[in-house]
Amino acid sequence: MSYFIQQLLNALQLGSIYALIALGYTMVYGVLGLINFAHGDIFMAGAFFGFFTAYLLKLPLIPTLILSMLLASALGIMIERIAYRPLRKAPRMSLIITALGISLFLENFTRATLGGQPRSFPKLLEIQDFTFLGASVTNLQVVIILVSIFLMLVLRYIVQNTMxxxxxxxxxxxxxxxxxxxxxLDTVIMVTFGLGSALAATAGILVGLAYPVIDPYMGITVGWKAFIAAVLGGIGLINGALVGGFILGFIEIFAAALLPSTYRDGIAFTILIIVLLLKPTGLLGRPVIKKV
Amino acid sequence: MSLMQVENITMNFDGLRAVQNFNLDLQEGELIGLIGPNGAGKTTVFNILTGVYIPSQGTVTFAGENITKHAPWQINRSGIARTFQNIRLFDNMTVLDNIKVAMNYQMKYKMFSAVLRTPKYRQEESMVLKESLEMLQLFNLVEKYNFLAKNLSYGEQRRLEIARALTTKPRLLLLDEPAAGMNAKESEELMHLISWIHKKFNLTILLIEHHMPVVMGICQRIKVLDFGQTIAEGTPDEIKNNPKVIEAYLGEEVDH
Incomplete structure (x- = not known):
């Protein structure tokens, strides 16, 4: 039982990271119909913003988080302004290729300027263990889950209730x-990129705290998985990103717990394919009926 | 007082001249009809007036300001609202939210104060709710405030689209074939609705319409377009008896 609770917490932790990033994919898709392939790299940039804020400015966790969110928002908005806006009326394919280009640029620019070696992320939180229903829990896990859920609620509130x-x-x-x-339209798109990038930066810092190394390529796999989470839940839907993120987190953790851990990505992707075969618009997506 | 002057508008699409030397002088408070056979360029004129197209030549002046090259959202803020021939609502949003979106730019609060639920935010939001419900009440839609727009009947969708346009507080309302797809009874009701809006909101209205009884019944002046050119202009009676118009337009109707 305690083992199960342990894994449940791990799944919640991983799922909330996926969900935070998936929100950015889904929001941008919602307003632009674009899969922003550079989003995973904004997550990486957010982790580096956190790294430098914590090391150079010696700020504690919350100010580091806020400053990095602002910096990542600025980066996301800048990318949209420079790379995507001029292509607003171009064919969708040009936009997607540009997004891939921006992704490669961010990865390689970071590597060229900061070097490719992994860096250990500063310990912004004194790790404490405690036992919860027989499972050993760290305060970091609790912080990750609570911060993520808090931000998701804030975002939902903004989307549902504000102008x-x-x-x-x-x-x-x-x-x-x-x-x-x-x-x-420009203003709305700008805010969308700003919000999505801020959430990705939070995820970057939380990952930095949990697995305390960061590197310029950390956004690739996590970015893909979050994208998958968004599609799984139904891309374009805020709730879809949340559902997809947590489901993917649970599948991965429990696949690794029950089978050799090398199977976990294979199982995650198999389930994705099955879900999409049965429900092509994602779990929460409504079928598209075209009137003729 | 003159509200809008359209001077010598010409619109070319890759060699196709959709509108040629179009002129219009709208006085504050007028209700004017724009008629003409299909493809005459009526909707193109609307698209130019609302900033969707920038004309190849000519200028549009609204309330003393040259708006020829303004973006659609700027033009809406200057006071021009429109509806579409094929109704365009935010289908997957509720009736109430469709109206609330139209009040968006009149709001002053920032996202930050929304998250903190400051008094300013709550005050503005309750004002928006009150005004939106009042608008829905006027258009007899208030009972359906929580319906998704796509689930309304055709006539209700048409009323919602007009209500939404009015919510942006325009001085000039452009209606693009509001009676399209309506039967005789429905279009008569619509005619009364347009007259009523015209007086109640103290508006200037430019109306594109195919249903002759609607246009003849409520418009003070009528302009007739054919193949992008203005072929006639005058009061409904003058238009009815104009041989060019009968040839271009009304003649077709008499045939069947």
Missing amino acids: IGKAMRAVSDNKEVLALMGIS
Whole structure:
């Protein structure tokens, strides 16, 4: 039983990281119809922002987190402004290729300037163990899960209840009409990139704290998995990203717990393929019915 | 007082001249009809007036400001709202949220104060809710505030689209074939609705319409387009008896 609870906590921890990143994919997809392949690298950049803020400015956890979120938002907004906005009217394929290019650029630029060797992330939290229902838990796990859930709730609140949130939902519903409501599409897209990047940066720092090494390529695998989580839940849907993230976290942890751990990615992807075969729009996605 | 001057608008699409030398002088408070056979360029004129297209030549001046090259959202903020021939709502949002979105830019609060639920945020949000419900009440949609827009009937969707356009507080309302797809009774009700809006909101209205009874019944002046050119202009009676119009447009109707 305690082993089960132990794994449950691990799954929650991993799932909340996936969910935080998946939110960025799904939000950008919602407003632009773009799979932002550079998003995993924003997660990486966020971890490095946290690294430098903590080392150079010697800030504690919360200020590090806030400053890195702001920096990552600025980076996300800048990428959109420079690379994606000029292509707004170009074919979708050009936009996707640009996103892949930005992804490679961020990885290699980071490697070229900071070097490719892994760096150990500063310990911003005094790790303490305690026992919970027989399972050994660290305060770090609790922090990761709580911070993630808190931010997800904030985001949901913004999207559901604020004017900018309504505008974001309106964009994903009908882009052309939005302008006739006196709302600038550019502003909505900017806010979307800013919010998504801030969440990715949080995930980067939480990963840095949990597995205390970071490197320029850390965003690739995690980024892909988060993208998968978003598709699994139903891309474009906020709740879909949350559901997909946690499900993927659970599958991976329990696959590794029950089978040799090398199977975990294989099993995760197999389940993804099965779900998409049965429900191509994702778990929460509604089937697309085209009227003719 | 003159509200809008459209001067010598020409619109070319790769060699196709959709609109040629179009002129319009709208006085504050007028209700004007724009008619013409299919493909005459009526909707193109609307797209130019709302900033969707930038005309190849000519200028659009609204309330003393040259808006020819303004973006659609800026033009909406200057006070022009429109509806579409094929209804365009935010289908997957509720009726209430469709209206609330239209109030978006009138809001002052920032995202930050929304998260903290400051008094300013709550005050503005309750004001928005109150005004939205009042608007829905006027259009007899208040009972359906929680329906998704796509689940409304056709006539209700049309009313919601007009209500949403009015929520942006326009001075000029452009209606693109609001009676499209309606039967005689529905279009008569719509005619009354448009007249009523015109007085109640103290608006200037430019109306594209195919249903002649609607146009003739409520418009003070009518402009007729054919193949991108203005072929006639005048009061409903003058238009009815204009031989060019009968040839281009009404003639077709008489045939069957």
